[in-house]
Amino acid sequence: MTQHRYSLNALLSQQKPNHPLLDTARTIFPRADASDRRVQSPHGFKTVMPQYSNISNQKLKEMLSNINEHSHKIVCSLDTNEKLQSVRNMMHLISTSYYILLQKDAWQDLHDFGTKNGTWSMKISKSIARDHCTCQMITPPKRLIEQRQKMIQRQMSKTGMELQKHFLDLLTWTQQCSPPIDVHQISEIMDQCVENGLRRLKDKFNYKKTMLQHNYDDQQAITKFYSLHPTKEQIHLAKKIWQSVAAEFKVKERQEILRKRISLHRLPSSIDRSVDQAVDDIKEMLESSVIDDDECANLASRCSKTITQFKCDIMVLTLATMDNTIRGHIKKVAELRQKFLSDHQHRSQLVAKELYDVIEERIQTLRTRLNTMLQNKLKSFFDVAPTTPNE
Numbered sequence: 001m002t003q004h005r006y007s008l009n010a011l012l013s014q015q016k017p018n019h020p021l022l023d024t025a026r027t028i029f030p031r032a033d034a035s036d037r038r039v040q041s042p043h044g045f046k047t048v049m050p051q052y053s054n055i056s057n058q059k060l061k062e063m064l065s066n067i068n069e070h071s072h073k074i075v076c077s078l079d080t081n082e083k084l085q086s087v088r089n090m091m092h093l094i095s096t097s098y099y100i101l102l103q104k105d106a107w108q109d110l111h112d113f114g115t116k117n118g119t120w121s122m123k124i125s126k127s128i129a130r131d132h133c134t135c136q137m138i139t140p141p142k143r144l145i146e147q148r149q150k151m152i153q154r155q156m157s158k159t160g161m162e163l164q165k166h167f168l169d170l171l172t173w174t175q176q177c178s179p180p181i182d183v184h185q186i187s188e189i190m191d192q193c194v195e196n197g198l199r200r201l202k203d204k205f206n207y208k209k210t211m212l213q214h215n216y217d218d219q220q221a222i223t224k225f226y227s228l229h230p231t232k233e234q235i236h237l238a239k240k241i242w243q244s245v246a247a248e249f250k251v252k253e254r255q256e257i258l259r260k261r262i263s264l265h266r267l268p269s270s271i272d273r274s275v276d277q278a279v280d281d282i283k284e285m286l287e288s289s290v291i292d293d294d295e296c297a298n299l300a301s302r303c304s305k306t307i308t309q310f311k312c313d314i315m316v317l318t319l320a321t322m323d324n325t326i327r328g329h330i331k332k333v334a335e336l337r338q339k340f341l342s343d344h345q346h347r348s349q350l351v352a353k354e355l356y357d358v359i360e361e362r363i364q365t366l367r368t369r370l371n372t373m374l375q376n377k378l379k380s381f382f383d384v385a386p387t388t389p390n391e
Helices: 008-013 057-065 071-076 081-117 126-131 142-176 183-197 199-227 232-263 269-278 280-286 293-343 349-384
Strands: 004-006 026-028
Touching: 057 071, 057 081, 057 183, 071 183, 081 142, 081 183, 081 199, 142 183, 183 199, 199 349, 232 293, 232 349, 269 280, 269 293, 280 293, 293 349
Parallel strands: none
Antiparallel strands: 004 026
């Protein structure tokens, strides 16, 4: 995929090449596309786009002030609602333009992938995906992709014109300030602030791009297995092996998320609710006035320490159980592998070995796919996870 250098300067140059804007460019590596059990299209990203129209003036100033050594002085010059609104509108348009460019590259990636691998209108049923621990990977037809590409071109043209108009407005009032505001510096600040805000969006595009290839490789391995005409018993054993590998990763996912929660002191809220309910009666009695103050403080301290120790014990027990569960799945996979080899010794050694190698190949593609999903979940989970402080 072609890498683009995105910046406010580049966006404006698409409309008027010689505009006197800063010559600093921001590198974005947009990616797309596929994973999960949804249509493989670059949609669903606006939930992670910054909404500058909803940000207060104070918050907007704080964001801009932290960009570089010049930003605080410039932000101090934004002393009216009109100036702040102009900056806010400009940042919204820059963000929208970047989003459209990411969409453009995402749909192009999908088009190139379909052309290379012949995956136009590819679809796997939900039941087959579930039985084989893979995704549906429903890819849109070529016609739809090309329609989207044309629509994006129209969006780029419209947004570019709006961006040009607002930049000219920005250029006018910055020169009228006393002293004048350097339009290059304020443009750079806005550009950098928007880029910082698009981190999650860019990460999501990167993840979708990676998963498109992983899903395809995974399903190619499954197709290769069936092309060798396995028996019903071999199919049954292969499915059991793959399902056990997927179950192992499911427990690993829960374990890694729990470890991260513990390290950040953000335990699951269900644990805190259970503990709070268990000590409600104690807290109610401690709040009564009939207990001596010193004794009440002593009991409250003991209660707090007991709660903390209880949470610690629960976490240790949970992690130990998860470790044993993972080992159990690994053992089951080893037993199923051995069963596959021993049950089919009467067949051609070459055929049995070839089938076994393909099963192993699929295990590797499955592990790669599941590990990528796990790392993405660990990276993004705490962006939305509620905070529940430990005792």
